[in-house]
Amino acid sequence: MEFTIERSELYKGLQRAQGVVSAKGAKPVLANVLIEADENGVTLFTTNLDIGLRGVYNSNVKTPGKATTQAKNFHDILRELADGEVTIKVDDDGRLRIFSGKSKFTLATIPAVEFPAFPGYDESKLVNLDSAMVSTMIKKTSYAISQDETRLTLNGAFFEISPEKVRMVATDGHRLALIERDGAFKVEETIKSIISRKAVQELAKLLGEGDEPLKYMKQDNHMMFQKTNLTMVVRLIDGAFPNYEQVIPKSHSCEGTLNSDQFSHALRRVSILADEKSRMVKLSFEQSTLSLTSEGGELGDAKDEMEAEFSGEKLDIGLNALYLIDAVNAIDNEIVTVKMHDSLSPLVMQSPEDPGVLSIIMPMRL
Amino acid sequence: MKRFFRITPFRGATFFSTMLQYEQTAKITMQNSEKKPKSILHIDMDAFFVSVETVINPKLKGKQVIVGGPIEGRGVVTSASYQAREKGVHSAMPMVAAKKLCPNAIFLTGSHHLYSDFSRRIMEIMERYTPAVEQVSIDEAYLDITGCLRLHRTKYPFVIANSIHETIANEIGVPCSIGIATNRVTAKIAANLAKPNGVLEVYPDCESAFLSPLPVRKLPGVGPVAEKEYKKLGIREIGDLLKFDPAVLTRVLGKQAEQCAKRAGGESSKDQAESNFLSQERDTAKSIGKEITYSVDTGDPEILAATLAYLSERVAGRMRKAGLSFRKVTLKLRYADFDTYTRSKTINLPTSDPSVIYRTARALLTSLDKKRQKIRLIGVTVSTLTKPDPQINLFDQAENEDKKRKLLNSIDETRERYGFTSIMSARWLGHSQLR
Numbered sequence: 001m002e003f004t005i006e007r008s009e010l011y012k013g014l015q016r017a018q019g020v021v022s023a024k025g026a027k028p029v030l031a032n033v034l035i036e037a038d039e040n041g042v043t044l045f046t047t048n049l050d051i052g053l054r055g056v057y058n059s060n061v062k063t064p065g066k067a068t069t070q071a072k073n074f075h076d077i078l079r080e081l082a083d084g085e086v087t088i089k090v091d092d093d094g095r096l097r098i099f100s101g102k103s104k105f106t107l108a109t110i111p112a113v114e115f116p117a118f119p120g121y122d123e124s125k126l127v128n129l130d131s132a133m134v135s136t137m138i139k140k141t142s143y144a145i146s147q148d149e150t151r152l153t154l155n156g157a158f159f160e161i162s163p164e165k166v167r168m169v170a171t172d173g174h175r176l177a178l179i180e181r182d183g184a185f186k187v188e189e190t191i192k193s194i195i196s197r198k199a200v201q202e203l204a205k206l207l208g209e210g211d212e213p214l215k216y217m218k219q220d221n222h223m224m225f226q227k228t229n230l231t232m233v234v235r236l237i238d239g240a241f242p243n244y245e246q247v248i249p250k251s252h253s254c255e256g257t258l259n260s261d262q263f264s265h266a267l268r269r270v271s272i273l274a275d276e277k278s279r280m281v282k283l284s285f286e287q288s289t290l291s292l293t294s295e296g297g298e299l300g301d302a303k304d305e306m307e308a309e310f311s312g313e314k315l316d317i318g319l320n321a322l323y324l325i326d327a328v329n330a331i332d333n334e335i336v337t338v339k340m341h342d343s344l345s346p347l348v349m350q351s352p353e354d355p356g357v358l359s360i361i362m363p364m365r366l
Numbered sequence: 367m368k369r370f371f372r373i374t375p376f377r378g379a380t381f382f383s384t385m386l387q388y389e390q391t392a393k394i395t396m397q398n399s400e401k402k403p404k405s406i407l408h409i410d411m412d413a414f415f416v417s418v419e420t421v422i423n424p425k426l427k428g429k430q431v432i433v434g435g436p437i438e439g440r441g442v443v444t445s446a447s448y449q450a451r452e453k454g455v456h457s458a459m460p461m462v463a464a465k466k467l468c469p470n471a472i473f474l475t476g477s478h479h480l481y482s483d484f485s486r487r488i489m490e491i492m493e494r495y496t497p498a499v500e501q502v503s504i505d506e507a508y509l510d511i512t513g514c515l516r517l518h519r520t521k522y523p524f525v526i527a528n529s530i531h532e533t534i535a536n537e538i539g540v541p542c543s544i545g546i547a548t549n550r551v552t553a554k555i556a557a558n559l560a561k562p563n564g565v566l567e568v569y570p571d572c573e574s575a576f577l578s579p580l581p582v583r584k585l586p587g588v589g590p591v592a593e594k595e596y597k598k599l600g601i602r603e604i605g606d607l608l609k610f611d612p613a614v615l616t617r618v619l620g621k622q623a624e625q626c627a628k629r630a631g632g633e634s635s636k637d638q639a640e641s642n643f644l645s646q647e648r649d650t651a652k653s654i655g656k657e658i659t660y661s662v663d664t665g666d667p668e669i670l671a672a673t674l675a676y677l678s679e680r681v682a683g684r685m686r687k688a689g690l691s692f693r694k695v696t697l698k699l700r701y702a703d704f705d706t707y708t709r710s711k712t713i714n715l716p717t718s719d720p721s722v723i724y725r726t727a728r729a730l731l732t733s734l735d736k737k738r739q740k741i742r743l744i745g746v747t748v749s750t751l752t753k754p755d756p757q758i759n760l761f762d763q764a765e766n767e768d769k770k771r772k773l774l775n776s777i778d779e780t781r782e783r784y785g786f787t788s789i790m791s792a793r794w795l796g797h798s799q800l801r
Contacts, residue, residue: 364756
């Protein structure tokens with residue numbers, strides 16, 4: 001195998017690949033990047049068995065071939081090389097050589113046959129999705145994905161696509177974030193899948209690459225995403241996502257309308273003295289005022305007040321300040337409304353400007 | 367030469383001469399250290415349950431009194447009067463054996479309620495002297511009086527200890543023994559030596575001189591098994607332990623030995639000894655458990671399930687009283703041949719729900735009870751204790767949770783007033799040994 005390529009092009013590819021290499025584990029080959037040179041150019045493929053990322057890059061291929069070498073070292077070398085053309089060559093001795101100006105490197109390789117194969121898929125089945133839309137969906141929900149490794153199905157975002165709408169939901173059992181967007185999608189039936197936290201992060205990176213639409217399809221327990229020269233395959237989380245529709249409150253008895261900025265700043269101030277573990281702040285709604293209080297025990301306590309449009313009976317409710325701040329930030333609109341029933345029922349946060357985005361937070365016992 | 371201890375009341379020639387020996391071994395010159403040493407008291411009630419019974423019924427005074435489980439069956443002695451102890455009765459001894467040693471003793475089954483009440487009143491007296499009271503069991507506590515000497519207008523911890531000693535005797539009528547030292551280990555050992563009804567102070571910087579001539583068995587953490595192991599190495603006294611290289615001790619006897627050696631050091635400057643001791647005690651307070659020894663070994667699944675239900679409620683009740691939730695359940699099984707097994711399971715969300723303990727313990731029983739033999743003892747312990755999480759879960763029905771909470775609170779209140787068996791669950795109602 002031999003090819004020449006622009007340093008910047010190869011470096012860009014290796015940077016992307018770095019995100020999904022396996023940390024040194026049982027299979028050393030997974031710490032490697034598979035390099036394939038053929039008439040299409042150079043393909044770089046890395047995988048950690050949960051996520052696989054493949055990218056095709058322009059290059060001048062002299063001799064086609066395949067090899068794998070440790071992704072980190074390859075990446076680090078390319079980072080330090082001067083701009084210009086780089087020649088990559090694998091000789092019969094199984095060594096990968098890098099030539100750039102007067103710099104020469106020799107890297108160990110592992111035969112390409114040992115590398116997992118990228119699953120085959122039927123490109124004609126790919127469905128187009130608007131990249132900006134998917135990007136927004138991730139932004140507005142991914143914060144609520146559970147960090148608790150023992151609850152596997154909550155360690156990902158639930159993605160549902162039907163002919164007329166898409167939905168993304170994330171929850172950690174204490175709060176839930178949901179976004180729904182209408183549209184016309186070329187799917188025959190509703191497709192439901194749970195995409196792991198890590199895959200959601202990688203997908204967000206993929207979406208950041210230009211404005212082209214994201215192509216998507218589900219195959220067995222995998223999901224394919226394709227954008228420009230990049231293809232990502234994601235192994236879906238097995239299992240049933242909790243019945244989230246059931247916990248979305250159907251009615252409410254009081255409603256407050258708040259300025260997001262003021263609310264978020266007041267929360268930040270008051271949460272400094274909130275209990276370290278529970279991070280609880282008490283919200284007290286009364287007529288046109290919202291007061292926020294926190295009790296830090298021996299450390300002290302804090303109180304803040306802000307204007308709020310409020311309808312309903314006076315209500316005190318305890319909530320995790322961090323959950324509230326996350327929700328306000330994710331909704332990211334000038335005004336938020338909070339709808340509540342009582343101090344033990346879920347709080348629903350929304351913005352009148354974008355009712356498709358919903359954040360539900362379970363209160364704490366006061 | 368200055369004495370490095372004092373003791374009250376005077377305890378007869380033998381004891382005194384032993385104490386003088388310590389003194390001679392010590393060859394201590396009291397140093398005027400710049401840093402004010404800590405003053406830790408260890409207060410331990412003498413034959414607590416028996417003493418309480420004697421307060422209620424003064425006729426018991428001076429007699430052989432033994433408090434414990436039922437004589438028929440497998441009850442054990444929980445407390446014995448000094449008159450009974452002279453005959454060789456000691457706590458944890460089977461009641462049957464005690465009956466053999468003291469056939470004419472007065473046997474009482476005792477009332478935990480009464481003892482708890484006395485205990486609470488005694489702790490209240492201690493709290494008048496210092497806020498730093500750490501109760502370690504129903505009848506013993508550590509007090510740190512370093513900071514309150516001036517408050518009590520004295521330079522001498524001994525004066526405060528004596529005052530506590532008298533106040534408890536006058537107001538409650540129960541005798542106790544108090545050890546005073548610069549660290550907890552030495553204070554505990556001193557209290558033990560001061561028994562019965564004495565106060566013993568070990569002066570600062572005299573700890574190792576005081577501890578050295580004592581048998582290793584006196585060290586907390588050294589039981590009969592460890593004692594044997596130490597004897598093999600020629601270690602009989604705490605002083606011998608100090609002469610050993612800690613690394614050698616650890617290699618031969620394991621990690622425990624290293625801690626013991628540190629404790630044997632005893633000096634307050636060796637903060638390590640104290641912090642280890644502290645942490646060991648905190649560890650034991652990190653779990654709540656209860657076990658039952660059957661009067662007749664059983665293999666009956668219904669009895670085992672009933673026992674688990676009963677133990678779960680007992681444990682959960684204590685946990686709720688302490689305002690805690692658990693994440694880990696441990697099941698202990700002892701078979702007829704005394705083979706003992708334990709197995710634990712950790713759950714995701716902390717709770718104090720007895721039904722969760724029960725379900726977890728049942729599952730553990732199914733996976734653990736593989737031996738085709740009858741069971742002698744079964745125990746349930748919860749650990750990884752935390753304050754209950756105020757956060758309500760999205761996917762649990764909050765209303766149900768709340769109803770359950772209210773129900774448990776009412777059960778607790780009723781049991782607090784009328785005793786544990788005032789409310790029984792049907793699962794263990796029919797089993798008279800589960801009380």
